[in-house]
Amino acid sequence: MAESGAKSAKSQATQKYQxxxxxxxxxxxxxxxxxxxxxxxxxRGYAGTTIDSIAQKTRRSKRMIYYYFNSxxxxxxxxxxxxxxxxxxxxxxVNLGEDDPRQSLKNLVDFCFDFHFDHPTYVKLIxxxxxxxxxxxxxxxxxxxxxxxxxxxxDQCLRLGYQKELFHQVVTPMEIHMxxxxxxxxxxxxxxxxxxxxxxxxxxxxxxxxxxxxxxxTILGRLNTTMDGFVxxxx
Amino acid sequence: MAESGAKSAKSQATQKYQxxxxxxxxxxxxxxxxxxxxxxxxxRGYAGTTIDSIAQKTRRSKRMIYYYFNSxxxxxxxxxxxxxxxxxxxxxxVNLGEDDPRQSLKNLVDFCFDFHFDHPTYVKLIxxxxxxxxxxxxxxxxxxxxxxxxxxxxDQCLRLGYQKELFHQVVTPMEIHMxxxxxxxxxxxxxxxxxxxxxxxxxxxxxxxxxxxxxxxTILGRLNTTMDGFVxxxx
DNA sequence: GAAAATATGTACTAGTTCGAACATTTTTGA
DNA sequence: TCAAAAATGTTCGAACTAGTACATATTTTC
Numbered sequence: 001m002a003e004s005g006a007k008s009a010k011s012q013a014t015q016k017y018q019x020x021x022x023x024x025x026x027x028x029x030x031x032x033x034x035x036x037x038x039x040x041x042x043x044r045g046y047a048g049t050t051i052d053s054i055a056q057k058t059r060r061s062k063r064m065i066y067y068y069f070n071s072x073x074x075x076x077x078x079x080x081x082x083x084x085x086x087x088x089x090x091x092x093x094v095n096l097g098e099d100d101p102r103q104s105l106k107n108l109v110d111f112c113f114d115f116h117f118d119h120p121t122y123v124k125l126i127x128x129x130x131x132x133x134x135x136x137x138x139x140x141x142x143x144x145x146x147x148x149x150x151x152x153x154x155d156q157c158l159r160l161g162y163q164k165e166l167f168h169q170v171v172t173p174m175e176i177h178m179x180x181x182x183x184x185x186x187x188x189x190x191x192x193x194x195x196x197x198x199x200x201x202x203x204x205x206x207x208x209x210x211x212x213x214x215x216x217x218t219i220l221g222r223l224n225t226t227m228d229g230f231v232x233x234x235x
Numbered sequence: 236m237a238e239s240g241a242k243s244a245k246s247q248a249t250q251k252y253q254x255x256x257x258x259x260x261x262x263x264x265x266x267x268x269x270x271x272x273x274x275x276x277x278x279r280g281y282a283g284t285t286i287d288s289i290a291q292k293t294r295r296s297k298r299m300i301y302y303y304f305n306s307x308x309x310x311x312x313x314x315x316x317x318x319x320x321x322x323x324x325x326x327x328x329v330n331l332g333e334d335d336p337r338q339s340l341k342n343l344v345d346f347c348f349d350f351h352f353d354h355p356t357y358v359k360l361i362x363x364x365x366x367x368x369x370x371x372x373x374x375x376x377x378x379x380x381x382x383x384x385x386x387x388x389x390d391q392c393l394r395l396g397y398q399k400e401l402f403h404q405v406v407t408p409m410e411i412h413m414x415x416x417x418x419x420x421x422x423x424x425x426x427x428x429x430x431x432x433x434x435x436x437x438x439x440x441x442x443x444x445x446x447x448x449x450x451x452x453t454i455l456g457r458l459n460t461t462m463d464g465f466v467x468x469x470x
Numbered sequence: 471g472a473a474a475a476t477a478t479g480t481a482c483t484a485g486t487t488c489g490a491a492c493a494t495t496t497t498t499g500a
Numbered sequence: 501t502c503a504a505a506a507a508t509g510t511t512c513g514a515a516c517t518a519g520t521a522c523a524t525a526t527t528t529t530c
Contacts (some may be wrong), residue, residue: 013518024496024507044365047283050487066489126428127362131280134427147432174433182421183414190420192369193361193433197382198409214410221404221456226370261477285517296479297519307518 030068032058037065038079042124044130075105077136080129083122087115088146096153101161102220108154109180109219113212116184121187151177158223167223179222183215265292265303266415272300273314277359281311281367281379312371315364316378318357322350322380331388343456344415345388348447351419358423386412393458402458414457418450 026116040049051072055062061154069075070225098104118125129137137143141193161167191202271292275284286307290297304310329346333339351358364372374377389408396402426437436442 026507029507041367045280045363046283047280048366050490052487062489063505063509067376126425128280130425130427131278131359133368133429134431136526138431139430140380143432144434160445169450169452172455174435175446178429178446179269179418179424179453181448182418182425184423185425187413187419190361190365190417191422192367194413196373197378199379200409202236211410211413214406217404218414218453218457221459222250222453226457235496264477286519287517297479297481303475393505 004222028065028159029058029060032060033065033068034079034082037075038083038121038125041076041079041128044070045128068078073136080125080136081123084143086148087119087122090115091150096157100166101157102166104157104160105219106216107224108157109212109216110182113187113215114182117208117212120188120191123185126185127189132178161223166178169223170204176222177218180215180219183218187211187215238378250336261303264293264295264299266297268300268303268310269314270316272310273318273356273360275313276314277356277446280363281307281371308371315360315371317379318360319381322354322357325350326385329412331392334394335401336399337401339392339395341451344447344451347415347419347424348450349422352443355423355426358420360429362424373399404458406457408413411454411457415454416449418453422446 018167033054036054037049040054043049044053051062051065051073051214054075055065055076058064060137090207095107096104098107101116129135151173152175158171158176162170187202194200195202202211261375268289271289272284275289278284279288284307286297286300289310290300293299300310304313326346329338330342333342364370386408389411392404393406393408393411397405422437429435430437437446
């Protein structure tokens with residue numbers, strides 16, 4: 001700025017324009033921008049992300065980002081919606097209608113754990129959205145409906161378990177969902193500090209397998225056990 | 236800048252200096268700055284926080300912040316260390332030596348849940364530190380040792396439970412710690428998006444009580460159940 | 471009671487970043 | 501085929517922000 005500006009520059013934006021073979025591909029450009037933006041927002045949070053860094057990653061110019069998304073905030077919302085849509089679509093495919101409801105839950109645990117493990121970018125997005133008190137998510141409105149189905153499906157699964165006397169404890173689907181999400185989410189979201197503190201690699205294949213097993217046992221254990229005597233004694 | 240700068244200002248920093256009664260109180264100033272910084276860093280993350288906003292909150296000038304902490308990064312590390320120190324001190328007071336190890340675990344669950352619930356600022360700090368891949372935490376070095384004791388104490392508690400045949404399942408202390416921390420942490424860290432999605436108030440007294448109970452049951456259930464037959468069949 | 475050390479206030483600089491203005495090229499449709 | 505529309509590249513400016521320079525005030529120490 002100090003050397004280049006204010007000297008003799010007066011709309012000479014033309015001279016260095018390289019005429020080169022270029023193919024217009026707006027859909028691809030849009031998708032590229034979304035992908036790069038997701039990566040950057042996840043990595044650095046909303047405030048920490050610069051539009052320029054996204055542009056650089058797409059190997060397209062900043063101009064394109066404003067052309068397609070108008071502002072940083074709108075781009076961020078688009079990224080969020082995109083990410084949520086992906087997990088819901090994937091989740092809908094999980095089989096929760098097994099004869100043995102324990103197997104249904106195992107399917108769900110498998111999916112939930114693996115999805116989070118394999119999509120740290122998704123996790124980080126939600127983390128950073130929570131840091132701004134879900135400001136942008138609330139604006140987005142359509143998210144609530146997307147989540148209703150999973151609660152219903154868990155509910156059916158639990159009912160079958162009670163009916164077959166495989167599950168002894170009464171819990172709401174919401175509680176199961178919260179426990180499962182929480183465990184799978186935390187395993188990814190807090191990796192960095194956990195690794196720093198305990199000096200353990202949480203991303204190895206062995207760690208992955210072990211932790212998934214623990215979560216499965218935790219969820220099933222919650223449904224299998226009756227601590228009523230003890231807990232009411234003490235609480 | 237456009238109006239005020241470059242006109243006739245040449246080191247006239249004196250004219251408006253208000254001479255007023257002032258009491259030097261460096262310790263208080265330092266503490267004030269730390270507190271305001273913790274709040275801001277937690278609320279907006281590292282990148283989103285401006286030194287000016289911290290200065291404003293303390294009702295002291297930016298100058299003081301640099302005087303005591305030298306740089307934004309060093310201030311951030313000080314905030315982190317301060318926060319970790321607080322939770323460790325509190326945790327050390329939890330009684331894990333009960334005759335009934337279930338009661339010991341209940342004490343631990345109580346503490347862990349309440350601490351997170353009552354200190355959302357602490358939670359957010361760790362969240363944002365995870366977003367930067369624990370860069371600053373790793374630099375801080377002393378954190379690892381702070382965490383060793385809790386694992387040992389859980390270990391003793393579990394051994395007693397096995398010995399008394401109250402716990403049937405073998406788990407490592409690390410796994411219990413991770414599950415417990417994860418559940419307590421998530422309940423606070425992901426409140427915003429969860430509330431937005433499910434339109435539920437997670438901060439009410441009733442929600443608090445209910446969720447704590449669920450977590451207690453989840454932890455105890457994990458230790459009380461034997462799913463070996465089922466799990467090895469399917470995994 | 472003055473000099474040194476400590477603490478605080480104000481103005482400014484250098485660098486960064488969002489977004490806009492301007493220039494150009496490719497595609498589409500009549 | 502050519503004009504309008506869509507897509508893309510480049511430069512600039514206004515605003516913000518970390519950190520510095522300079523001025524001043526209060527406390528401590530000898």
